[in-house]
Amino acid sequence: MPEQLIRHGHLEADPWQRVDPAADAASSTLPDGPILLPASFWLAHRDTLRQRVGTIGVSLAPTFRVEDLVPDLRLLPLIAVEFPKFTDGRGYSTARLLRERYNYSGELRAVGDIGRDQLFFLRRAGFDAFLIPESRDANDALLGLADYPGAYQAAVGQRLPHFRRRFG
């Protein structure tokens, strides 16, 4: 089975095409349609790429400092955060910062080595889309979203921690 996209709680077709041009490639040679580019490429070519805003999303490596992208967030309908290994948890902090501190409201997609056992946490960190790799069953992964009946902490989608709701 190819990669499958879970968005807003169900499987959807993925209109985004991933493009990985060499850092010095000219932005004029990029394909048409919605494309997902490395954030570093966006930063290097942002002045020309701005002409096609709306069809460009960026992808963040685990080491990418999300602070560097803050001035451009309004221009980006999709930000993908890469998880080369599911045990590399930096992307969770990236997601919360994007949502909670920088009020990013576009699609926030987790990409890479993710599956059923991560989805509950990823969603609370602020991801609303998950690209499930070929090796995993996306229908099974969907079930992970319901792993726990609630949570103690405040997080994205749950502004108040449990202790502030306990007395409500």
Place this chain on the structure above:
Amino acid sequence: MYHYDDFDRKMIAARVKVFRNQTERFLAGKLGEDEFRPLRLKNGLYIQRHGPMLRIAIPYGQLSSQQMRTLASITRDFDRGVGHFTTRQNLQLNWVKLPEAPDILERLASVDMHAIQTSGNCIRNITTDPFAGVAADEIADPRPWAEILRQWSTFHPEFEYLPRKFKVAFNGAREDRAVLHAYDLAFQLVTNEAGELGFTVYAGGGLGRTPLLAQKIRDFLPWPHLLTYSEAVVRVYNRYGRRDNVWKARIKILVKALGGAEFARQVEEEWAHLKDGPQTLTAEEVARVSAYFAPPPYERLENEDLSAVKVDNPAFARWLSRNVKPHRVAGYAVVVLTLKQAGCAPGDATTEQMEAAAQFADRFSFGEIRTMHEQNLVLADVPQRELFSLWQEARRAGLANATHGLLTDMIVCPGGDFCSLANAKSIPIAKAIQERFDELDYLFDIGDLALNISGCMNSCGHHHLGNIGILGVDKHGEEWYQITLGGTQGNATRYGEVIGRSFAAAEVPEVVERLIATYLALRHEGETFNETLARLGLEPFRATAYAKDPVNAAAADQELIDA
């Protein structure tokens, strides 16, 4: 102690289901070993020498008698009738079977227990002073704060996959009984000049290959900010802690690389965004949790005069002097039940001993038990008039060795007999030392002495903190032991110094005996081992330890080179 409500119960019930599903997927071949490993570790399940080991969380070392009985039943039904209490106040079962692990969790959940985050690269079980709530030198009870932080750290949405494990400790007394300086993040309860309660915060401590003492990162954190500030600390670590090298991934390496001041600055910068946000604690929540730790209904009692019984019964007198501690309420005492019987692995308790401890708790101590990082049990609220009966029964149960704080009250990790990470065995070394020091008079003459043994650099036996520390090392596939001297816990926590080349297993008891003999010969009246060592330096100890003798003379010179 804390009682779960409906919500807490639903959360651990869900965990049992999740883990059962993960185990089933693994057993069905749908989840590879590499994928399952980090998941099972998050639930305390290791694969060890003999098979799986399960580490059960005992949050800040508190247990009800009912929970202890359930643990005992688990050791009987799922293990070989024995459990191992660890330096992190948890319980380990060495003989479980993987397909049964979910059933064990289910039984644990029936008494509000679990194995959540007892291993793996996440926020681990939180530890504290075993005398919390009863010690006379207490500023404030640390347990409510530990419970509040336990809830916050449970299934935290951002910190499931940290660079490495993350251990937190609280201390509420003037004397540090929680080894704060050896922790990734540690909170000392304090009051400021205005009389408000808060925490002095330390970060970046740890044992292991690079032992470092935690650095102070904040003098005073007012209590409402406990969660937001912790979130800032762990976020800075999650983002910037090293992930390229497992030996450099603990927060201590980050704190050291940045310097304590710069690390603290980064935390403050992060915290500025979180401070006063929705996770700021409310007085209502703190009161709710604190109510569970209110003092039990003490009787109005007088302090007992036990001198007559003591004269009649010197063994009882000895036990009183070592294992019974003062209580803040008149007529009560704190009792340490030692798990250091000769011939047994330190920290081990049999099913029957666990049941006996539960029964003592019901009869003598308001149904509660604590675990200590020194791998003993504590009954915190025993009426003094019951001490003699308790002692007699504890003796029958093998829980009354009058050796608390003495040389044979060793801290010892499971080592090479069980642990697959070990370089060397630790239990046989402990047993050999116990045998050599089986004279109670001699032990009492030596006095307070901390001897700690770890089977490898992971330091589960806290060897750096021992006055005498013993560390298993691997030399060309053989088991050797390195000795450190001068470590200590408490307010003046420091790590021991290596004395020189390591020793073969057979030499270790003899070397310990020589070190002790040196101390006894050179000490001034009333001096502890560490005080004598501080006065004279390592040299006299080193000289006797390495004095030529048939056992190690041949190897001595050559070994010195690669020590």
